[in-house]
Amino acid sequence: MEISQSNRAVIIGGGPRGTSVLERLLAHTAVARSPKAPLHIDVVDPYPAGPGHVWQPGQSRLFLMNTQSFYPTLVPEDPALPAPVAGTTFDQWRARQQRDPLPSLTAEERAELAVLGSNDFPSRALYGRYLRCTVEELLGKASDGVTVEFHETAATSVRPAGDGTFDVGLATGAAIRAGSVVLALGHVPSRLNPEQRELQAAAGQLGLQYFPPAVPADVDWSQIPAGEPVLVRGMGLNFFDTMGQLTEGRGGKFVPNGSGLVYEPSGQEPRIIAASRRGTPYRAKAALDGYYASSITLRYLTEAAIERLAKAGIRPSFDHDLWPLLHRDALWAYYSTLVRSQPGAVPDAPAFLAALEEALQPHAHSAANWEDSVESVLAVHVGPRHRLDLPGLAAPLAGRSFESRSAHDAAVVEFLLDDARRSALGEDDPVKMAIGALHHGRAVLKTAVADGGITDASWVAGLRGWFESFVEGLASGPPALRSEQLAALARAGVVSFVGPDPKFGVDRRSALFTASSPWVAGPPAAARTLVEALAPGNRVSANDSPLLAQLLADGLARPKLMMTAEGAPIESTGLDVEPHPYRPVAANGSVTEGLFVLGLQLSSAQWGTAIAAEAVQPGGPAYRSGQRTLRDADEIAAAILRRA
Template sequence: MSEATVICIVGAGPMGSSVLERICSGAAVRRDWTGKRLDIHIVDPYVVEGGSIWRSSQDRNLWMNTLPDSVGLFTDETVECDGPINPGPTLWQWIEASREADRASDQAREKSRVSKRDRWPARFLMGEYITWFRARAAQTAPDWVRVIEHRAKVLDITRGHSPGRPEHVWLSGRKSPLECDRVVLAQGNLPVLPDGNELAMCAQASNLGASYVHPRHVVDESFDHVRAGASLLLRGLGLSFIDQVQVLTVGRGGKFVRTPEGRLTYAPSGREPRLFATSRSGVPLGPVPVYKFDRPPLLPDNMAVTDKAVRAALGEPATAFERLTLLIVAEIELSYLREISSLAGASESAWQSQADSYLLQMRETGELPDTPTCPRVNDEPFTPRSFDKPMAGQSFESTAALQDWMIDYISGSIKRVLSPASSPQRAMLRALSRSEAVLRRHYLQSQGEAAPLVRSLQDLRHKRQIMAGGPPWPRLEQLIALCRAGVLTFLGPSDAFEFVPEAGMPFRLTPSALGRSFGFLHAVESRIPAPGVENADDSLRSRMWERGEIIDRSFWRTGSTGRAGLQYLTTNGDGNPLSATGEYILTRHVVGGNTSVVVPPGLPRVRTNSGVLRFTDRVAQALLRSLEDPTSE
């Protein structure tokens, strides 16, 4: 048998593990690989735990944000890909199959809790599922394929000089490199370095017995230094905030208890800090949906975000993003109004006349028309133009009054997500999905060169997050209990805070809804770090950046820190990274949400023609083809 071909995959999370399975299954059916040997190295400090984010050793109180029967890493018949379809169990099916066999205490208790498809599992179970999936891919691969795992960190990748071994991968704890034919970077969203202001603030706060934490993944954080009763400001009300609250409450011994009347309450342990929360919008993200349409949508096709309208917007590059934003908001509003009109008993002809007038006025003025008068149904509080800023213009006489308002707001979001009745909110989500499909199609046709489309796709995702990108609804119910117990205080919207070293409480915040100043001993940026390239806290990424072997495509936005918002590795459709010389490095591939290839965020969804699995398969098949054709290097 000939000398082995060597591939190295950097990262053992969902993306890296999926690429491994796609390479193994693809090579098995390719005749050109008959009689050859293939060694696949997979490197990750958490290789035995499912990768960094999903590591199986993380806090057991942290939940996934998706139901177990909706996610899985196996391809199914809906996935359109060149590689073979290899069905396998979803996360739920794996939990069911392994429940009786697993006797370990933590695993057994959690699998027992997730006894139904509509229970959100702890995140560590996803890490175990990923590890099992990767082991199965290795076990079912042809006998001439060998998978070697390394519990190590990749420090650098350099260009080799030996023929056929162009990539040298340097690992921690190893003096000589792995000499490889191809490398796949599947590191996911890496942590980012704090900027100069953050570093200075962190150092000064530490000298005062206070602390500042810049954006980080919660699995990399420790709050051991925060004492019971200390005031702690959480800046952000998304998924990171939810996780941090869990760590700082039930993670410190507190318990949620339901009364005989059905109200959820919180029994403090006495070890919790005093938590204060704020964000730009001032409210937690809406709960992740659990409902389905019980009938076809009333507006199945786009009316504003059409192919013709998108092409026209892109024809004016200077204003393309603004025009696309106008179209998206119009699409959301029309879907909302269509649903409301139907529920209010309006006729089809009356609705069509209203919609035609709306679209005509928008085209003539280039602005959104005045919202047509429409009855409110079931006191529906959503409006398409303000759902992402529900506290705009709000003011409260006291902190207690704001807490009452917030409890009502959160209760309403839970009620909507659990309501079996059709909701206009669902119609708005459908409109976002339809619009995203149209923009993604144009993005692919543009070969990734239309920056306004990428910005618009990011904006669509942001709107979806605000409406329904939050935690499972039970987590929001827990926020209400924490608020009533006095452990958590909402402060409403704010953009920035002050650091006043000479003050006893060095972090100062004046929320617009309250009009007075608050002081805090600790401050935490409760948000996942935005994708970074030049500021990534990773030696491999930094060295590749410095040598010009990767470049970024940046989309700037002004945040509370004033730093660049989004930076993506620039690649082609096969994941080959673009270098500073303008050439693609064909012996390397990059996969993940941190590239310029737009893929749906999160884990692969089953029976949805998963964009994640389509992309990992495309990269795997391109890699195998390049090894069959020596001229591709």
């Protein structure tokens, strides 16, 4: 059978999202197509399909996922969608490999699988093997008349061919003409910001080492010399990757000693000097049996509440309409857990909870004063030691000054050990359950943003302006083991900390990078090496991708503009798109049929796009946002087949 241009689809990006489109195309063709209607699918990516760039199976096993085995899935579990032709959740794949391992698994993969449980955090390398295995399973189940071809090269351009088709230019010089193109680009290279460019230029002039934001597996960590100081900016998830490579990755060992961990250096470590705006790393995840705390049920920011706003024709404001509801949920989660887990903390618990519940009710007549009502209840029933300081959770050192870096280091170690202790308490710790409510609420917010939208002004000033960094610092942290390890490294003198609100610079006379905090006395920290422990910026207008640059330059796509409260337009991070399925809006406002967008470049239409879809957890909440990216892929697949 002849493959025409109209029934040829190109998926640009072979990572998890591109693979989801491939999986959905195979699922749809299994139930809706016949050999009389052939389909040819081209997958274009310089890296092997499935893992793509980020999840390469050969990377260091010290790079861990930020979610446990039970969390991710590449295939949907939604009965409303065509059933998958192959593939399982990651946890099901893990259990299957433990029972009957594939012959192709390496010794390292077998060793990791042998001790990996459902609640453990797998390596990114092992998740990459799952993704690759899923692709192989899918290819074995393709329907007659469906062919798949992989091009391990980069796509450099997409241009309309004038007849409803597209020419996709490849880095090899070849081109593919197809009726549909999917932009599943994932993480694309990004230009440095002005400060980073200055630091990089200074490094070149003075013979220093500057490591810009990067995927951790792409960095040559051996270039960082042992025994010398290294400044590390950022204490989020990439920081822990950096920490692991420069300590355990160099032969050091963490040894339990009965009261915690002790670090035994190998002598090959640099002296890590870490800095972040908060002065502390992200808070660690609580020890839970599932992705969400089972003791928490949202009472105020619910999917039903979002639906009521939509039915009333209200496009909500984050700060005015949504955050007050989630704030209530966080307060109730904290104080109800406090009463349950620490009976002596509140003398008359029943009266307190009844009064708190009444104060939290979003009555129309008292909406503006509800926080005052809550404060009045707390003043009567709860002593200062047991009060929740929600903003303070994200900035535990705020307002404190330190006489020396060693004093600040001691405060950070105290924070890390306290946070790890709270994580171990799991659902019995009030602080972790307040954070747990925020985590639940984040899932509802993702639906609110993607399905109904929020006002531009509140997106800019509220959701992205303050809430995103706030909630990520609380609810997107590492396993508690990482906090314990960092505390052990600090006690061993391998890691020290700059302090909150650090300022970076270059001492040209001494040929050194410097970093100092206004809250920590003493001379600046200095080093010949600076590592940006940050992911490359996800901003389409600052991309360093030839393909994305071409689409913007040709006017086939444009960044999304949002209006501030003052009426000033600002460029947001993602593409301007028209749903559903998501298609880029051209510079002239038109929408190009047959061109689709999935994933990170949707950051102006969706918020908090996950690295993977959530597998359904028995007994757990099934938020609509959990498998959103798979429904997006399904919509794209259905649209492609309608065009073919």
